[in-house]
Amino acid sequence: MWQQPTSLFTDHYELTMLQASLHSGAAHRPSVFEAFARRLPEGRRYGVLAGTGRILEGLKNFHFDDEQLRFLSDTKVVDATTIKYLENFAFSGNIHGYAEGEIYFPYSPVMILESTFAEACVLETFILSALNHDSAIASAASRMIAAAGARPCIEMGSRRTHEESAVAAARAAIIAGFDSTSNLEAGHRYGLKTVGTAAHSFTLLHDSERAAFEAQVASMGVGTALLVDTYDVEAGVRTAVQVAGPELGAVRLDSGDLVEQARWVRTLLDDLGNENTRIMVTSDLDEYAIAALGSAPVDSYGVGTSLVTGSGHPTASMVYKLVSRRDDSGNFVDVAKAAKNKVSVGGRKYAVRRLNERNRATEELIGVGELPAPDANDRPLLNTFVTNGELDTDFIGAGAVRRAAQRHTDSIQEMPSSSRRLQRGEPVIPTRFIDSF
Amino acid sequence: MWQQPTSLFTDHYELTMLQASLHSGAAHRPSVFEAFARRLPEGRRYGVLAGTGRILEGLKNFHFDDEQLRFLSDTKVVDATTIKYLENFAFSGNIHGYAEGEIYFPYSPVMILESTFAEACVLETFILSALNHDSAIASAASRMIAAAGARPCIEMGSRRTHEESAVAAARAAIIAGFDSTSNLEAGHRYGLKTVGTAAHSFTLLHDSERAAFEAQVASMGVGTALLVDTYDVEAGVRTAVQVAGPELGAVRLDSGDLVEQARWVRTLLDDLGNENTRIMVTSDLDEYAIAALGSAPVDSYGVGTSLVTGSGHPTASMVYKLVSRRDDSGNFVDVAKAAKNKVSVGGRKYAVRRLNERNRATEELIGVGELPAPDANDRPLLNTFVTNGELDTDFIGAGAVRRAAQRHTDSIQEMPSSSRRLQRGEPVIPTRFIDSF
Numbered sequence: 044m045w046q047q048p049t050s051l052f053t054d055h056y057e058l059t060m061l062q063a064s065l066h067s068g069a070a071h072r073p074s075v076f077e078a079f080a081r082r083l084p085e086g087r088r089y090g091v092l093a094g095t096g097r098i099l100e101g102l103k104n105f106h107f108d109d110e111q112l113r114f115l116s117d118t119k120v121v122d123a124t125t126i127k128y129l130e131n132f133a134f135s136g137n138i139h140g141y142a143e144g145e146i147y148f149p150y151s152p153v154m155i156l157e158s159t160f161a162e163a164c165v166l167e168t169f170i171l172s173a174l175n176h177d178s179a180i181a182s183a184a185s186r187m188i189a190a191a192g193a194r195p196c197i198e199m200g201s202r203r204t205h206e207e208s209a210v211a212a213a214r215a216a217i218i219a220g221f222d223s224t225s226n227l228e229a230g231h232r233y234g235l236k237t238v239g240t241a242a243h244s245f246t247l248l249h250d251s252e253r254a255a256f257e258a259q260v261a262s263m264g265v266g267t268a269l270l271v272d273t274y275d276v277e278a279g280v281r282t283a284v285q286v287a288g289p290e291l292g293a294v295r296l297d298s299g300d301l302v303e304q305a306r307w308v309r310t311l312l313d314d315l316g317n318e319n320t321r322i323m324v325t326s327d328l329d330e331y332a333i334a335a336l337g338s339a340p341v342d343s344y345g346v347g348t349s350l351v352t353g354s355g356h357p358t359a360s361m362v363y364k365l366v367s368r369r370d371d372s373g374n375f376v377d378v379a380k381a382a383k384n385k386v387s388v389g390g391r392k393y394a395v396r397r398l399n400e401r402n403r404a405t406e407e408l409i410g411v412g413e414l415p416a417p418d419a420n421d422r423p424l425l426n427t428f429v430t431n432g433e434l435d436t437d438f439i440g441a442g443a444v445r446r447a448a449q450r451h452t453d454s455i456q457e458m459p460s461s462s463r464r465l466q467r468g469e470p471v472i473p474t475r476f477i478d479s480f
Numbered sequence: 481m482w483q484q485p486t487s488l489f490t491d492h493y494e495l496t497m498l499q500a501s502l503h504s505g506a507a508h509r510p511s512v513f514e515a516f517a518r519r520l521p522e523g524r525r526y527g528v529l530a531g532t533g534r535i536l537e538g539l540k541n542f543h544f545d546d547e548q549l550r551f552l553s554d555t556k557v558v559d560a561t562t563i564k565y566l567e568n569f570a571f572s573g574n575i576h577g578y579a580e581g582e583i584y585f586p587y588s589p590v591m592i593l594e595s596t597f598a599e600a601c602v603l604e605t606f607i608l609s610a611l612n613h614d615s616a617i618a619s620a621a622s623r624m625i626a627a628a629g630a631r632p633c634i635e636m637g638s639r640r641t642h643e644e645s646a647v648a649a650a651r652a653a654i655i656a657g658f659d660s661t662s663n664l665e666a667g668h669r670y671g672l673k674t675v676g677t678a679a680h681s682f683t684l685l686h687d688s689e690r691a692a693f694e695a696q697v698a699s700m701g702v703g704t705a706l707l708v709d710t711y712d713v714e715a716g717v718r719t720a721v722q723v724a725g726p727e728l729g730a731v732r733l734d735s736g737d738l739v740e741q742a743r744w745v746r747t748l749l750d751d752l753g754n755e756n757t758r759i760m761v762t763s764d765l766d767e768y769a770i771a772a773l774g775s776a777p778v779d780s781y782g783v784g785t786s787l788v789t790g791s792g793h794p795t796a797s798m799v800y801k802l803v804s805r806r807d808d809s810g811n812f813v814d815v816a817k818a819a820k821n822k823v824s825v826g827g828r829k830y831a832v833r834r835l836n837e838r839n840r841a842t843e844e845l846i847g848v849g850e851l852p853a854p855d856a857n858d859r860p861l862l863n864t865f866v867t868n869g870e871l872d873t874d875f876i877g878a879g880a881v882r883r884a885a886q887r888h889t890d891s892i893q894e895m896p897s898s899s900r901r902l903q904r905g906e907p908v909i910p911t912r913f914i915d916s917f
Contacts, residue, residue, distance in 0.1 A: 049643070051664040051665035051668050052638070052643035052644075052646065052647075052663075052664075052665055053638075053663075053664050053665075054636065054638055054639070054662040054663065054664070054676055055662045055663075055664055055667075055674045055675055055676030056662060056676030056677055056678055056679060057676075058664070058676075059676055059677055059678065059700060060678050060679065060681070060682045062699050062700070063678065063682065063695050063696045063698075063699035063700060064682065064685060064695065065699075066695060066698055066699035067686065067691070067694075067695030067698070067699070069685050069686055069695065072685060074685065076681070101643075111668070114664075114667070114668045115664075118667065118674070120664065120667075120674065122699075160681075160685050164681065167639070167679075167681075168638050168639050168643075168646075169643055171639035171640075172638060172639055172640075172641060172642055172643040172646055173642070173643060175639060175640050175641065176641055176642040176643075176645070177642075199491065201489070201490075201491055201605050201609060202491065202604070202605050202608035202609055202612065202800075203608075203609075203612050203795040203797075204609060204612065204613055204645070204794075204795060205609060205610070205613040205614075205642060205644060205645040205648055206486070206489035206538075206605075206606055206609040206610060206644075207489075207642060207643075207644035207645065208613070208641070208642040208644065208645045209489065209605075209609055210489075211642055225491040225492045225493060226489075226490075226491065226492075227488040227489075227490050227491070227492055227495070227551075227552075227557065228488035228489055228490075230488075230492075230551070230555060230557075231488050231548070231551045237492040237555070237557065238492055239491055239492030239493030239494075239495075239496055240493055240496055241493055241496065241497050241500065242493060242497065242604075243801075243802075243817045244497070244513070244597075244601065244801065244802035245497045245500065245501065247802045247805070247815040247816070247817065248501060248506050248509060248511065248597050248802060248805055248815075249504065249506055250807060250808075254504070257504075258500050258501065258503060258504030258506065259500045261500075261503055261504070262499050262500035262502075262503035262504070262559075263496060263499070263500060273817050273818065274817075274818045275818070348795060348797075351795075352794040352795055353794075357641075357789040357790075357794045358640040358641060358785060358788075358789055360640075360785075363639075364680075364681065365680075365681035365684045365685060368684070368685055370687060371687075378684040378685075379684070380680045380684065380710050380711075381710065381711045381712070
């Protein structure tokens with residue numbers, strides 16, 4: 044996936060902390076770090092975890108080659124002892140966490156690292172970047188899927204975000220239930236289905252709308268989707284049907300009042316004998332616009348800006364905290380910052396989702412230091428991704444994306460139906476700590 | 481910069497349009513495409529252009545190797561004729577545009593491509609991704625710099641955004657006036673100054689705050705910045721001064737009421753004889769929080785989440801439109817979509833910034849088809865980046881970032897002082913088309 048080392052996707056202070064802790068000797072203390080979100084974005088009822096597979100893929104390339112070491116040495120980011128440590132850097136600990144596609148709530152321990160302080164510290168920035176970005180997109184995408192019901196959603200926001208974020212956003216959208224993406228690199232890397240037909244420029248390039256439609260149909264067949272709103276929509280639809288005939292695949296509407304337009308375009312298509320021609324809409328949709336189109340005769344939604352920017356919440360506010368570490372007498376000590384406005388809970392966490400007799404989720408149970416006492420219907424939430432530095436390859440690549448999408452579908456099924464409401468509200472199930480506060 | 485081809489950072493439909501236009505022959509029509517924003521984010525008074533250098537760097541690797549072609553062929557994205565065209569793809573046209581770091585307004589033609597339809601079409605997604613992301617960050621960053629006045633701002637948002645967006649965000653922040661970044665890869669790629677010291681985990685790792693401070697000072701010297709709010713801030717400051725002495729470089733505050741805290745921490749530091757120890761604040765700052773800290777005795781601002789997410793506007797809403805193309809009789813025809821709610825102006829654009837006798841900007845003048853009639857104080861805004869496929873290397877690499885930062889400083893100087901107001905308002909100068917509407 045990554046062809047270059049991922050090791051410099053890292054904040055400067057991770058390496059200065061490494062240097063200082065190598066100096067004090069504390070660098071080698073066995074430690075437990077935990078990634079979690081203190082809260083969901085305001086009014087959201089659940090979050091969707093994504094990014095895990097990308098982290099594990101990036102971990103394979105998280106090493107410091109000569110070029111990276113020369114940079115760190117030339118710019119005096121760290122001293123010679125630290126350079127020497129980084130020369131041999133390879134994560135040798137354990138990584139546990141929620142499956143990608145899983146739903147999470149405040150304080151869900153979505154990723155847990157067990158390693159020396161040094162190893163977990165150096166990985167912090169990269170882990171948070173992937174979790175915060177990808178989970179923000181997946182969380183927004185899942186709400187759009189809820190709003191769309193049975194109609195497919197297509198991810199097409201690449202142009203609205205950084206070119207590499209676009210690839211990750213496409214991947215996260217598919218995990219949360221999108222049907223396909225416009226992003227070719229995402230198709231290439233993760234085996235995702237890609238789709239697309241034509242833009243307004245294609246129509247404007249030709250001497251007339253008719254000439255453009257003829258060119259598209261001649262090249263791509265009558266099953267293609269024709270964009271009918273470059274000039275006049277009604278004339279566009281009539282021309283599309285004349286050119287492609289009754290087997291025209293779809294028309295795309297990209298501007299104007301989509302609810303009203305979809306209605307009369309549907310009637311017009313039916314009157315022209317094109318009952319099987321679908322209507323795709325694509326103009327600045329978000330979950331609310333999708334919901335508003337629920338009663339309109341629309342067949343699919345293309346979603347761009349709002350999806351790739353997390354629909355108002357472009358980052359998931361995950362943090363990564365040291366929660367436990369060994370002292371020199373060999374005992375693990377739970378640790379947490381004391382600041383008043385930022386609650387953290389020290390200690391290694393365990394998590395299950397408690398279900399009722401109808402297999403509906405009722406609580407997110409988090410055990411501190413040990414698993415919550417089991418209940419017949421508990422579903423364990425922690426998986427082991429890495430054991431002593433050895434990666435379980437089930438969690439990376441194209442297969443991992445498919446499994447994550449299935450995990451998401453199953454987890455949504457398990458949620459109370461109120462999870463599908465778009466209105467602002469509390470998390471749909473509460474988080475409860477066991478043996479803590 | 482990019483070690484792999486950038487050619488698949490592309491929407492599927494760019495290549496299906498290519499295929500259909502190769503089929504109709506229109507692919508080879510000489511064309512003019514233009515990138516611009518129809519509006520600024522609501523209430524913003526100006527935008528800051530960024531991404532140009534990254535586009536030009538990416539253009540060098542925008543080719544289709546065997547692996548990309550095999551993907552496109554295996555997945556049937558395009559037909560054999562199109563694959564053959566892409567085998568030899570290399571942009572051979574011209575690219576003009578606003579300098580990176582330049583201020584822009586609605587309809588400013590920030591990038592103009594002159595080439596065949598085919599060549600400009602294939603580049604669309606990649607160009608928009610870079611412009612939309614990087615300009616969103618630079619535009620937010622510039623407002624933070626205005627709010628901070630003479631105090632330095634440090635970019636530290638990497639963990640809140642995709643790992644590659646983080647690198648581009650650091651670059652954009654520096655262009656808009658930030659002093660430095662925490663992102664090591666950005667330092668590596670673009671020669672940017674990186675900074676950082678320690679997080680709460682470093683304190684929690686050690687047996688006491690004192691032990692942590694001693695470790696940091698022993699390794700990094702007394703000039704370092706100590707994070708004093710892991711437990712009790714007052715005790716933290718006292719311990720920091722005891723450990724590092726009068727030459728302690730800085731203390732960092734990352735939580736609580738920063739205005740009030742900065743005041744008494746300053747008094748405490750002064751009372752302890754540490755008049756030269758600086759105060760750095762870093763807790764979820766945006767331009768408004770920075771402005772609110774204006775009267776507090778703060779020496780520098782570390783900005784994260786808000787910066788890398790564009791402070792409420794994570795994308796710049798740039799579009800990329802075909803504005804003119806040749807027909808078969810050899811004449812250029814201006815073109816524009818007719819949709820009511822999306823105004824576009826056909827025709828090749830030229831742009832100058834009109835200045836008054838005191839060299840203050842008064843208007844963004846855009847000529848359609850020709851340069852606006854010159855005025856002594858006009859400053860031309862279009863540069864030529866690429867000529868017949870040949871890149872002007874002044875616009876890429878570390879040197880380009882430095883020049884872009886200078887360009888931004890100069891352009892801000894030229895703006896009416898109202899540009900520095902944070903309140904919502906209209907664009908600080910109007911955009912006027914010449915020989916058009």
